[in-house]
Amino acid sequence: MMTVYLPSLIGGMLLGLSAAMLLVVNGRIAGISGILGRLLGGRQVWTNAAFLLGLLAGPFLYGAAFGRWPNVTIVASWPVVLVSGLLVGIGTRMGSGCTSGHGILGLARFSKRSLAATATFLVAGIAAATIMGAVR
Known part of the structure; x- marks a missing residue:
């Protein structure tokens, strides 16, 4: 298993x-x-x-x-995927990095900024998944 x-x-x-x-x-x-x-x-x-x-x-x-x-398996339509990708790109520029930079190496280096960014990524992802689950 x-x-x-x-x-x-x-x-x-x-x-x-x-x-x-x-x-x-x-x-x-x-x-x-x-x-x-x-x-x-x-x-x-x-x-x-x-x-x-x-x-x-x-x-x-x-x-x-x-x-x-x-x-x-991607269940979203291509327009949704493209808009989502664009929003993620904008977010990474605003947050001075993405989940890989902040979440993998930033946390390993005990960066407070990376801890705040990773917590924000997780909270936003949980909120988005919860809202989308409720809308369906």
Whole structure:
């Protein structure tokens, strides 16, 4: 029964390892919004592009390891997905980072700002899920 959690466990371990490696090797926080921002701004192009390509390669590596594609079901319409993505992008700029930067490395470094940001992400996510569940 525990094997059902194995892909998530491995994914979390790889995410933590890659975030730690980026911090140790390059002194950079593995916040995806910052990495994408630096890439689009033309700064540290090779490092940022390699990190993002590694993220995009994830489903292919999963398929190679487990012999099938990850099971992902999106029940929202494409306009809802696009607007949601835009709002998340705006939120990451307003919050000076995203869940990966604040939640993984910020909390590990005992950053008070990251603790406040991560708590805000969680409360907002719980509230949104609760409201959407009530609306259905």
